[in-house]
Amino acid sequence: MHQEHHSSEQDLIQNRLQKLSHIRSRGDEPFKHKFERSSLIGEARAAFEAAEKEAADPQEIHVEAVLAGRMTSFRSHGKSAFADLRDEGAKIQLYFKKDALSDGAFEALHDLDLGDFVGASGNVFRTRTGEITLHVRSYELLTKSLRPLPEKYHGLSDVETRYRQRYLDLVANPEVKEKFGRRIAMISAMREHLTARGFAEVETPMLHPIPGGATARPFVTHHHSLDQDMYLRIAPELYLKRLLVGGFEKVFEINRNFRNEGLDSTHNPEFTMLELYEAYQDYLGLMDDTEELFVSVIQQVLGATTLTYQGETIEAKRPWKRVKLFDAIREHAGIDLEAVPERDTAARLATSIGVEIDETLGYGKIVDTVMSDRVVPYLVHPTFLYDYPVELSPLAKKKRGSPALVERFQVFVGRLELCNAFSELNDPVDQRERFQEQARQREQGDEEAQYLDEDYLTALEVGMPPAAGLGIGIDRLAMLLTDSASIREVIFFPQLRNL
């Protein structure tokens, strides 16, 4: 036997359901199919302001509008009432006056609730307190809302509810919608930038028979009719490069990657990457293009190249600083890891400056650890680090004249790693050796070491033109451009534990 307990939330819902049946009993439909608006609220406001400028006498202004939106506030004054109506772009006040409405319409306002979608027509005017207002002649309920919205003044601040019920967050907190609007503008600016430069946007598989293109643990799933395990992709890289083999010269993809790793303020298990590949280009040329892309997007989204991130001012004007990785380590950590390419000596050197080095770390990962601990914390203003040790980058081409290095760079802004790029390895013999080295690391227990992809090697044997490739973490860039401390603030529905 379940005990019946009355929560007040249920009472609030019951109350709205009663209004709903009351509306139906008058023959009205509380969930309409369609509503013809004359304009958006923002457009109506603009039209009114324009008319105001032209008219000598406010009495001459006649701006009619039929508007729709969600009712977010209601102030009743006896025989008149005010409400706020919000559509996607703007808000306008509604003014209901008993005399100006048809019989019974004013009384029927009683069946409306905050959160209802309403359509209203009338003429626009300005109240004596200066608020642009629609003087309503007729209105109709478009959708009944059955649950109460968060409070109007404080909004919704409970972080968990904000993430789990993002729709409430978006309704209650206007700045949240602005933040996502900025992310949307950013992605759109990137598309335009690349499309204008002759890049083709393509789509490659999300389900991979062999996970590749990055060092990360994949999610595993199973295809039933093929009776075959599949992996959610950790990167599109190997497929995009197959397209270069096939004759595409400039391609990019903006899509989701999935990595089965820990989640924190900069990692979500599924995240969005831009990857692009350009034939006949190398990493130095791509560095210029990357800088141009970033600055153009920042300029377009923010209208400036100066930005504030977590209390620090960042100057993103070109040119951006470029430092060789080993020079940056010399500068900030005070040790020369380039001079000691041998694993144990490098480990001792790193330990000598207080960086903890695990027994199992190889040379490449030692360099990576020192970089993360001792260099990245200084990288507030945009900085390119380039020329990485070959061990860390099994898909990158070796640097001309320096076989211990690869032609690779990363960009850091606000201490966030924003991208990773390199001259693409297209020598199938070298690539096979690198895969075999990864396989050895896997045998030694490195779950993230890359798999050998025989079909990819076949493609390289057919021949891939010289090329450079770039990957940008879209969510990280969105964090930077929206001054967000957590990646969850720029992902509509971030991953949370099931309740």
Added chain:
RNA sequence: GGACGGGUAGCUCAGGUGGUAGAGCAUCGGACUUUUAAUCCGGUGGCCGCGGGUUCGAGUCCCGCCCCGUUCACCA
């Protein structure tokens, strides 16, 4: 996984040393025909995250668990 902070009405939050659970907003009733965090009067609304324990008595003390956040570690 460790440490710290949090979980009380639909929302935002109070609740010294244990003693019948509060406010504002929302909601319901009343007044008000240019208000805007409208105002004024009155009312409803609570498995105090979940489960044990101590106690005459637990929102409060003890133990375990769940969820969220911050941070460290792990992982890259």
